[in-house]
Amino acid sequence: MMNKTLVSIFLVLSLSSNRALQISESHLENKHPFFVTVTEMLFDSTESQLQVSCKIFTDDFEETLRKTSAGKIDLLDSNLKPKMDSLVADYFGKHLQVKVDNADLRLKYLGFEQEDDAIIYYLQIDDLKRIKKIEVTDDLLFEYKTLQTNLVHVTVGGIRKSARLNNPQAKTSFEF
Numbered sequence: 001m002m003n004k005t006l007v008s009i010f011l012v013l014s015l016s017s018n019r020a021l022q023i024s025e026s027h028l029e030n031k032h033p034f035f036v037t038v039t040e041m042l043f044d045s046t047e048s049q050l051q052v053s054c055k056i057f058t059d060d061f062e063e064t065l066r067k068t069s070a071g072k073i074d075l076l077d078s079n080l081k082p083k084m085d086s087l088v089a090d091y092f093g094k095h096l097q098v099k100v101d102n103a104d105l106r107l108k109y110l111g112f113e114q115e116d117d118a119i120i121y122y123l124q125i126d127d128l129k130r131i132k133k134i135e136v137t138d139d140l141l142f143e144y145k146t147l148q149t150n151l152v153h154v155t156v157g158g159i160r161k162s163a164r165l166n167n168p169q170a171k172t173s174f175e176f
Helices: 002-029 058-068 078-095
Strands: 036-044 049-057 096-100 103-105 108-115 118-125 133-138 149-156 159-166 171-175
Touching: 036 133, 049 058, 049 096, 058 078, 058 118, 078 096, 078 108, 078 118, 096 118, 133 149, 149 171, 159 171
Parallel strands: 036 149
Antiparallel strands: 036 049, 049 118, 096 103, 096 133, 108 118, 133 171, 149 159
């Protein structure tokens, strides 16, 4: 009986330490232990605009773009800015869609700014008079990591609503 108990304890400790080693090794592959984007949408009724910002870890986004694009990918290299802007605009067009009151609308890519180990991308939709219902499809970086989570925050008329999209769930909607 004592030997079975010791063997059981040894197996549990051995499996636990192997799992801890796997987790720490996977964290070494990346600069951060989680995979998340944050998308903020603000309806500005005085400007008739839906203003959108997306915060994405730079290394994750570059790896995602490398999977779908040929050539050098470096989002922060000023010599590559026109190429990177084109790739980013195309990527957002495919992976972040917005429908307002049942109308499909195209986000216009405006640019970005670096913030620590992430980049904040700016987009907008013009000529919106009101928003009663907004539907968002956000599968940014889903092809990169199965553990990807995308947070979506929408503010209309001072009311903020949020959703968490865990890969592969990519759609959410809000009513105001």
